[in-house]
Amino acid sequence: xxxxxxxxxxxxxxxxxxxxxxxxxxxxxxxxxxxxxxxxxxxxxxxxxxxxxxxxxxxxxxxxxxxxxxxxxxxxxxxxxxxxxxxxxxxxxxxxxxxxxxxxxxxxxxxxxxxxxxxxxxxxxxxxxxxxxxxxxxxxxxxxxxxxxxxxxxxxxxxxxxxxxxxxxxxxxxxxxxxxxxxxxxxxxxxxxxxxxxxxxxxxxxxxxxxxxxxxxxxxxxxxxxxxxxxxxxxxxxxxxxxxxxxxxxxxxxxxxxxxxxxxxxxxxxxxxxxxxxxxxxxxxxxxxxxxxxxxxxxxxxxxxxxxxxxxxxxxxxxxxxxxxxxxxxxxxxxxxxxxxxxxxxxxxxxxxxx
Amino acid sequence: xxxxxxxxxxxxxxxxxxxxxxxxxxxxxxxxxxxxxxxxxxxxxxxxxxxxxxxxxxxxxxxxxxxxxxxxxxxxxxxxxxxxxxxxxxxxxxxxxxxxxxxxxxxxxxxxxxxxxxxxxxxxxxxxxxxxxxxxxxxxxxxxxxxxxxxxxxxxxxxxxxxxxxxxxxxxxxxxxxxxxxxxxxxxxxxxxxxxxxxxxxxxxxxxxxxxxxxxxxxxxxxxxxxxxxxxxxxxxxxxxxxxxxxxxxxxxxxxxxxxxxxxxxxxxxxxxxxxxxxxxxxxxxxxxxxxxxxxxxxxxxxxxxxxxxxxxxxxxxxxxxxxxxxxxxxxxxxxxxxxxxxxxxxxxxxxxxx
Numbered sequence: 087x088x089x090x091x092x093x094x095x096x097x098x099x100x101x102x103x104x105x106x107x108x109x110x111x112x113x114x115x116x117x118x119x120x121x122x123x124x125x126x127x128x129x130x131x132x133x134x135x136x137x138x139x140x141x142x143x144x145x146x147x148x149x150x151x152x153x154x155x156x157x158x159x160x161x162x163x164x165x166x167x168x169x170x171x172x173x174x175x176x177x178x179x180x181x182x183x184x185x186x187x188x189x190x191x192x193x194x195x196x197x198x199x200x201x202x203x204x205x206x207x208x209x210x211x212x213x214x215x216x217x218x219x220x221x222x223x224x225x226x227x228x229x230x231x232x233x234x235x236x237x238x239x240x241x242x243x244x245x246x247x248x249x250x251x252x253x254x255x256x257x258x259x260x261x262x263x264x265x266x267x268x269x270x271x272x273x274x275x276x277x278x279x280x281x282x283x284x285x286x287x288x289x290x291x292x293x294x295x296x297x298x299x300x301x302x303x304x305x306x307x308x309x310x311x312x313x314x315x316x317x318x319x320x321x322x323x324x325x326x327x328x329x330x331x332x333x334x335x336x337x338x339x340x341x342x343x344x345x346x347x348x349x350x351x352x353x354x355x356x357x358x359x360x361x362x363x364x365x366x367x368x369x370x371x372x373x374x375x376x377x378x379x380x381x382x383x384x385x386x387x388x389x390x391x392x393x394x395x396x397x398x399x400x401x402x403x404x405x406x407x408x409x410x411x412x413x414x415x416x417x418x419x420x421x422x423x424x425x426x427x428x429x430x431x432x433x434x435x436x437x438x439x440x441x
Numbered sequence: 442x443x444x445x446x447x448x449x450x451x452x453x454x455x456x457x458x459x460x461x462x463x464x465x466x467x468x469x470x471x472x473x474x475x476x477x478x479x480x481x482x483x484x485x486x487x488x489x490x491x492x493x494x495x496x497x498x499x500x501x502x503x504x505x506x507x508x509x510x511x512x513x514x515x516x517x518x519x520x521x522x523x524x525x526x527x528x529x530x531x532x533x534x535x536x537x538x539x540x541x542x543x544x545x546x547x548x549x550x551x552x553x554x555x556x557x558x559x560x561x562x563x564x565x566x567x568x569x570x571x572x573x574x575x576x577x578x579x580x581x582x583x584x585x586x587x588x589x590x591x592x593x594x595x596x597x598x599x600x601x602x603x604x605x606x607x608x609x610x611x612x613x614x615x616x617x618x619x620x621x622x623x624x625x626x627x628x629x630x631x632x633x634x635x636x637x638x639x640x641x642x643x644x645x646x647x648x649x650x651x652x653x654x655x656x657x658x659x660x661x662x663x664x665x666x667x668x669x670x671x672x673x674x675x676x677x678x679x680x681x682x683x684x685x686x687x688x689x690x691x692x693x694x695x696x697x698x699x700x701x702x703x704x705x706x707x708x709x710x711x712x713x714x715x716x717x718x719x720x721x722x723x724x725x726x727x728x729x730x731x732x733x734x735x736x737x738x739x740x741x742x743x744x745x746x747x748x749x750x751x752x753x754x755x756x757x758x759x760x761x762x763x764x765x766x767x768x769x770x771x772x773x774x775x776x777x778x779x780x781x782x783x784x785x786x787x788x789x790x791x792x793x794x795x796x
Contacts, residue, residue, distance in 0.1 A: 271626065281772055417772065
């Protein structure tokens, strides 16, 4: 089934978007511990440093995710159920959020900003992104009636544009002309880097396929931007509390998915059937990436997230050359050049309004 | 022979670079007649208008060139000798320059700026670009020992970078950071637009092939920039006089080429053997394109020329969709997007220093 074929790819591609179901916080690492002191509106050099650290963490974790997937494929197909793995990721992130919170309570005591108890007013909007992703993931089953797997990989780059547009509309943040140009280049560059002889299939996509791809891009872009809005609405609120409430819905939704899809398999073979060392590594990596995404949402924004995951895609390919003796195509080199120029333009474009 | 295989392509690709052997002037069209009044340092709106007209003319002529070549290929292979065709182009441009000059003399009388007589000091440097191109064309015979035809098409995009770098070094004109970024994008975009399944061959190019390709790009970039320097050195000098002296060397060099390569064929079958209606159209188009290049060099610069010919390449492909039912590839669409963003960035980049 086409869906199943791209599912492995999905696991890490979506992580970066699906983070909404999976946003979680932790203060185990020094970067994140220090993060606690720079709550919300913290400005200046330390905030810039924090932003850089979380962005770098997201980039490295996302690129190592893809490498783990290639590695696990080389090691033979894995037999575990995807729904239990997703559940484990969500549960692990909840646990890490709680652990970080306990640590904070022990150090600084319980305050209004870090108490776990919440109001419906605060938490009522938290399931919305998760619902959006669920709809998007359902659509994913149907889009393969119109689009094949290589074309789907290409169409997913529409997420970049939808995130930019929705970021502008919903969060009302302006990008400069140069930054918009850079964003178009980022999309074109990422797509170019992924070109292969079957990519031209995308041009035969029927109108239904295009519509569904656009709706999916909008859903995923909207979920990402909405999560940023939720998290940033209360700048002084502890990120781990925010994440705990975001993730708890991820846990619930994935529990439902297990019951619907894999109930028999889990009952007969057990929850952790087919888990290997690589499976555990992948779950750990996904959980940590989710945390990094959450930090990027809190201390940077969706634009930074999109750049970070795009650069991660390129890093993965370069590292794969050494690890798996992949060969880089000319299209990849051209796409990487365009993405690099895009990153450069985004950074110099930012300076314009300050002049 | 590989060389022969790309020669048709060359005819029009090189025209834009080979213009040096073929720069010619005319004042037959209204644009060019008015050009005479805006000699050299003319500034302001009228100069901007003139620049736009010559750039548009170059773009349209270059793109129709490629279409004529496709058309002539469809009509069957042509039997004429390339050397006589090149000679005819040069000779036609010389004639057009003279005709334009005679018209100017009749209207405005003979002045210091439009007299045909020249000094060694002025004309001594004129053969240099032609010699550079001859060396480049000779190298072209040898590079195919290391590079195949599809790879050569890709490597020719190095011309874009070499022109930018030499423009900066020789003419000492600055490009803004954004314009440099745009120039890298132009090169990447043009290459992406030309990607096809055999393009990856270029990655197997041995070091000798790369060296020769780089030397050829430098020679052709240097010749273009040098011609601009020659023409702009005397801003008030009539462009038709400058072109006459440039082209007369083109006529001489091509006469030598006929004697060396096709002497027997011309003697036995006649000079115009194998010429068809399309051949005549192509010669006319080449001559007019040469004139347009010359005007762009006088009133704009090499950067504009590079953009103009790149956009022409894209225009050709789009027009071919309608004329010859070509199919556009995804790579072409992505490359065109990147080139379009590059043109946009080049234009907004230019505004920065004026602020």
